[in-house]
Amino acid sequence: MSEPPSILDILGPIMIGPSSSHTAGASRIGFIARQLLNDKPSRAEITLYNSFAKTHKGHGTDRALVGGILGFGPDDTRIRNSFELAKKEGLEWEFKFSSDFNRFHSNTARIKLTGEQGGSVDLTGASLGGGRIRIQEIEGFKVDFNAQTHTLVIIAEDIPGSIKNISGAIAERGTNIANMYVSRNEQLANMVLEMDQSVDKETLKKIESFPWVKFVRRVEPMIEGTSRYEK
């Protein structure tokens, strides 16, 4: 499902140094975790794997991940002070370090976020170089997306008609689904939908209202120069 890269991403991104994979990519993974949580984060447990674990300190990977969780984009100078700002925002964080070259890309972070409302999310993402990233696991499901387009992540009971009902709810509002990927475990299915436009709140509510739907989250593409959740 790899989209053709933008030439502006190849010549960029415009970012806070020092490393596109270890700083900009890390902030993007953090930012996607924040969007998947869909709440003000109160606790972050972050496990760094492989190269991330070895060299995070010198590259500001830790500050960039926490900055991303606070909603800072890769070109937001507040990344430099993200630890101090996280304390002010009431976000507790903890880093753990591990190594598994067989299972994970060399720059991998797993983030478990808990929100103030008690919700949580668990995702694993890899930073591929040049600021490009892939999210590879959400809530234990294998996924593969980069959030460069409007993305919807849904976990639902694996029952007949679930895909039809969800795609129907989206199509009803005139939103075009560009790609859809499904993975399954025993009872549940995970769907990642990539769309040409953002899904509106009514559609989200409708999907949430299906009794067999467990989890719906919207992830919007990150645009340079915009940080969200600013005070």
Add this chain to the structure above:
Amino acid sequence: MEFNYLSEIVDYCRREGKDIAQAMVDYEIRNKGTTRERVYEGLKRILIVMEESVEQGLTQQVITPSGMLNNWAKRIYQSPKETLGVALKKAVARAVAVGEVNACMGKIAAAPTAGSAGIMPAVLVTMIEEHGISRQRILDALLVASAVGLVFAKNSSFAGSEAGCMGETGSAAAMAAASITYLLGGSDEQILESIGFALKASMGLVCDPVGGLVEEPCTTRNAVGVANAFVSAQMALAGIKSLIPADEVILATKEVGDLMSPKLKESGQGGLANTKTGREIQKKVFKIVKEEGRSS
């Protein structure tokens, strides 16, 4: 519309009667649903950040937290000694300037990565100053550079952890060489030759940053990458052939990257990072950057 190889881009140019810069505008419009105006606006933003990062490094105090880099760019720029004239000296200083700004968590354009962010700005600013090239033409040179980056990203890797410094300053030098060759009126074939030369000179370059920081040797390798770009473009513009076609050289970088030990790929375990002095610096750096593993 997919461009997987440089030869496909050159074929497209021949078919459509366009140059590589315009082929890349077409690519972006087709694949990203954007417009020509928005593409150029984006390029302008990138060029501005590039110019500002050069300016910052040459005018402001730049001392990295580790102390490894300490206003080197200014020292080079003001040095009374010139090995090959003032142009090369200034170009080298500009690359180091961006390296220093980047290491201080300053704002840069990662073309194609942050660790290699000094090469493109240094080359472009130097081309403006030495050859009086307009900023509009520089935007087209950025597009030509993006063609190299696109094909490199598809067939090899920019990540130091996958392709070593070859993937970072190597690919940046190739992008910059293509820009120079283009700006000085080289043919599409000559542009490809310059890419081949630049990558061949970077083949197998490891990623072994001292103390795990994007400071040294990254910054001075950016400076050398600038020289590589000018030398490679010089040979190509003279009509010298690189023998191995640029696309095949790119595929070779992928093979070489895969064969390189993980210890030599941004893991801080081999090469300069693993020297006696490198280890001592790492110990000092870790004392300076105090552990902040948890919030409480």
